[in-house]
Amino acid sequence: MIFFKLIVTNLYRHRIRSLISVAGIAFSVAAMLTVVSILQGAIGMFSSILSSDSQIIVFERNVSDLFFSSVPAEAVSKMAAWPMVEHANPVLFGVVSSPGHPIITCFGVTPTDARLQKATWVQGDPHSFAGQAGAVVLGSRAAEFLATSFGSTVQIGHASFRVIGILKTANGFEDGGVFMPLGAAQAFFHKEGASSVITVKLRDKDQARAFKHAVDSAFPNLIALEDEEFNRSYSQFRIIKATAWAVGGCGLLLGGLGVANTMIMSVFTRIREIAILRVSGFSHAQIAGVVFGESALVSLVGAASGLIAGAAIILGLKLVPALHGYVEATVHPTVLLAVVLLALLTGALGSLYPAVFAMRVRAVEALRFE
Amino acid sequence: MMPLRQFGSMSTSVLIARDVWKSYDDGTVTVLKGVDLDVAAGETVALCGPSGCGKSTLLHLLGALDDPDRGTVKVNGVEVKTYPDRLHLLRHQVGFVFQLHNLIPDLTLAENCLIPTLAAGIDRRTALARLNELAERTGLSHRLNHRIQKLSGGERQRTALCRALMNRPAILLADEPTGSLDEHTSSMVFELLLDVVASEGATLLMATHDRGLAERCNRLVEMHDGRIEELAYAR
Numbered sequence: 001m002i003f004f005k006l007i008v009t010n011l012y013r014h015r016i017r018s019l020i021s022v023a024g025i026a027f028s029v030a031a032m033l034t035v036v037s038i039l040q041g042a043i044g045m046f047s048s049i050l051s052s053d054s055q056i057i058v059f060e061r062n063v064s065d066l067f068f069s070s071v072p073a074e075a076v077s078k079m080a081a082w083p084m085v086e087h088a089n090p091v092l093f094g095v096v097s098s099p100g101h102p103i104i105t106c107f108g109v110t111p112t113d114a115r116l117q118k119a120t121w122v123q124g125d126p127h128s129f130a131g132q133a134g135a136v137v138l139g140s141r142a143a144e145f146l147a148t149s150f151g152s153t154v155q156i157g158h159a160s161f162r163v164i165g166i167l168k169t170a171n172g173f174e175d176g177g178v179f180m181p182l183g184a185a186q187a188f189f190h191k192e193g194a195s196s197v198i199t200v201k202l203r204d205k206d207q208a209r210a211f212k213h214a215v216d217s218a219f220p221n222l223i224a225l226e227d228e229e230f231n232r233s234y235s236q237f238r239i240i241k242a243t244a245w246a247v248g249g250c251g252l253l254l255g256g257l258g259v260a261n262t263m264i265m266s267v268f269t270r271i272r273e274i275a276i277l278r279v280s281g282f283s284h285a286q287i288a289g290v291v292f293g294e295s296a297l298v299s300l301v302g303a304a305s306g307l308i309a310g311a312a313i314i315l316g317l318k319l320v321p322a323l324h325g326y327v328e329a330t331v332h333p334t335v336l337l338a339v340v341l342l343a344l345l346t347g348a349l350g351s352l353y354p355a356v357f358a359m360r361v362r363a364v365e366a367l368r369f370e
Numbered sequence: 371m372m373p374l375r376q377f378g379s380m381s382t383s384v385l386i387a388r389d390v391w392k393s394y395d396d397g398t399v400t401v402l403k404g405v406d407l408d409v410a411a412g413e414t415v416a417l418c419g420p421s422g423c424g425k426s427t428l429l430h431l432l433g434a435l436d437d438p439d440r441g442t443v444k445v446n447g448v449e450v451k452t453y454p455d456r457l458h459l460l461r462h463q464v465g466f467v468f469q470l471h472n473l474i475p476d477l478t479l480a481e482n483c484l485i486p487t488l489a490a491g492i493d494r495r496t497a498l499a500r501l502n503e504l505a506e507r508t509g510l511s512h513r514l515n516h517r518i519q520k521l522s523g524g525e526r527q528r529t530a531l532c533r534a535l536m537n538r539p540a541i542l543l544a545d546e547p548t549g550s551l552d553e554h555t556s557s558m559v560f561e562l563l564l565d566v567v568a569s570e571g572a573t574l575l576m577a578t579h580d581r582g583l584a585e586r587c588n589r590l591v592e593m594h595d596g597r598i599e600e601l602a603y604a605r
Contacts, residue, residue, distance in 0.1 A: 002477070002481050002484050002485065002488050003488060005477060005481060006474070006477075009474070009476040009477060010476075012476070013476060272472065273474055276472045276473075276474070276485075277485065277489070278435075278460075279433075279435065279460065279466050280460070280485045280486040280489050280533070281457055281460040281461035281462075281486055281489035281490055281537070282485075282489045283457055283489070286489060362436075363435050364430045364435040364436040367426075367430070367435075367468065367472075
């Protein structure tokens with residue numbers, strides 16, 4: 001209890017400085033949580049597009065981005081014919097622009113595609129999707145920002161299209177996207193006879209290994225990955241995740257510098273007290289314990305405040321109408337744990353030098369100058 | 371001065387300094403120049419001399435807070451320099467009282483006194499019993515839960531005395547313990563110090579400027595310019 005009071009006392013004595021340190025950690029944790037969660041949410045949304053009613057993704061081997069992947073139509077038809085396959089749907093991804101909107105994701109899909117079948121059709125219906133030249137279906141968010149409506153014509157890229165349906169989906173990318181019949185999309189993006197990926201549903205999940213082996217044998221330039229594997233290994237996802245942690249890490253580093261500054265000042269302003277603790281029989285470890293205890297307390301309070309602030313920011317972003325569907329922040333317990341542990345680690349690292357300094361305080365020198 | 375009582379033989383000395391030298395600032399300032407001193411168990415010894423003569427430095431060396439450049443310092447027969455567990459000396463054998471009370475202002479009287487027991491890992495119940503015993507003896511029982519800022523100078527110094535004695539050290543080293551107090555309070559605190567030291571059966575080595583207080587000790591040792599010049603028996 002007295003040990004804890006020794007820790008709290010000094011923080012309370014310099015409460016403004018302590019609060020600034022807590023705020024530093026809190027802002028860092030909030031920033032890290034927000035960035036990591038939003039990007040993980042974005043990754044989750046993108047992977048859910050790929051894994052809609054499927055377990056396996058097939059794409060061109062060694063491409064850095066699925067937009068550059070080119071899977072021949074014959075691969076689709078052959079795989080669809082394999083006995084282990086329930087269905088194989090080709091999807092062509094493209095990025096188009098329209099006036100005022102430089103990036104709109106475009107999906108070239110077949111009428112039987114699960115994305116169309118599972119979506120809520122606000123206007124139009126899945127049956128109207130096939131066979132209409134120069135027609136598109138818009139996600140409801142896309143219809144909103146393109147300021148267009150069912151039956152009207154919309155300028156996308158270099159061409160105009162008639163809107164034959166508007167659908168609503170929980171996935172922000174899909175809800176803000178444009179759906180074209182696969183053939184039309186291939187023509188529009190000059191990728192005739194090709195798709196970006198094939199999403200495959202197997203009759204039996206346990207046949208995934210056999211399916212991947214079959215793809216390797218039949219199409220050496222293609223790779224088949226299960227959804228989980230894809231999420232782990234896709235370079236774009238890895239880059240995004242690394243960036244998120246790096247940005248958050250930089251934030252925590254700044255917070256850690258704040259803690260270091262506080263702890264250094266804390267030690268410098270009470271060298272005499274440390275000397276008295278030494279004279280009273282405190283060991284080096286006990287002295288370091290006081291310093292680390294202070295930083296741990298600052299970090300814990302900062303992390304807790306940061307988690308609350310981060311959750312509030314995420315909630316706030318989700319409520320912004322313009323971001324609806326795009327910010328699907330997913331806060332995994334592992335992320336929470338990692339953020340709190342990183343905050344503690346930052347605090348510990350920040351107090352390393354002050355703790356060593358405190359341990360080296362020579363009581364006799366501190367007491368000589370009464 | 372007439373010697374009234376000679377304390378202890380060399381064999382019962384709890385503090386021994388032999389040809390002790392100590393300098394600071396890379397040897398440019400020599401504070402102790404071959405000091406020899408023996409303090410017997412249960413003795414009260416006053417170390418007198420002008421400021422800067424080396425009294426505090428000698429106390430620090432005898433209290434295992436520092437090492438001499440040359441010479442030998444023994445506490446309870448053990449040479450400090452080679453003693454493997456110096457913390458044990460600080461926790462259980464030596465207590466310090468300073469001119470400035472050196473209490474932690476934001477803690478209460480009781481909390482300040484309990485710090486040495488925390489360091490030594492003494493269980494709370496035993497520590498509280500000891501605290502109550504010392505507080506009663508020093509007249510501080512009614513102030514246990516008061517913060518240090520609320521205490522008078524005399525009460526603070528009595529608190530420092532309690533803290534120094536919490537772990538029942540055999541030796542109490544006091545560096546101008548009444549130096550910051552007025553004459554009346556100083557005399558009162560010193561009387562208490564002698565009384566408590568006697569009842570605890572401890573040994574007292576006290577640095578002081580105050581000849582009046584020094585002469586109330588068993589022995590008075592004069593220091594001048596880093597040397598012990600005269601061993602005078604106060605009474």
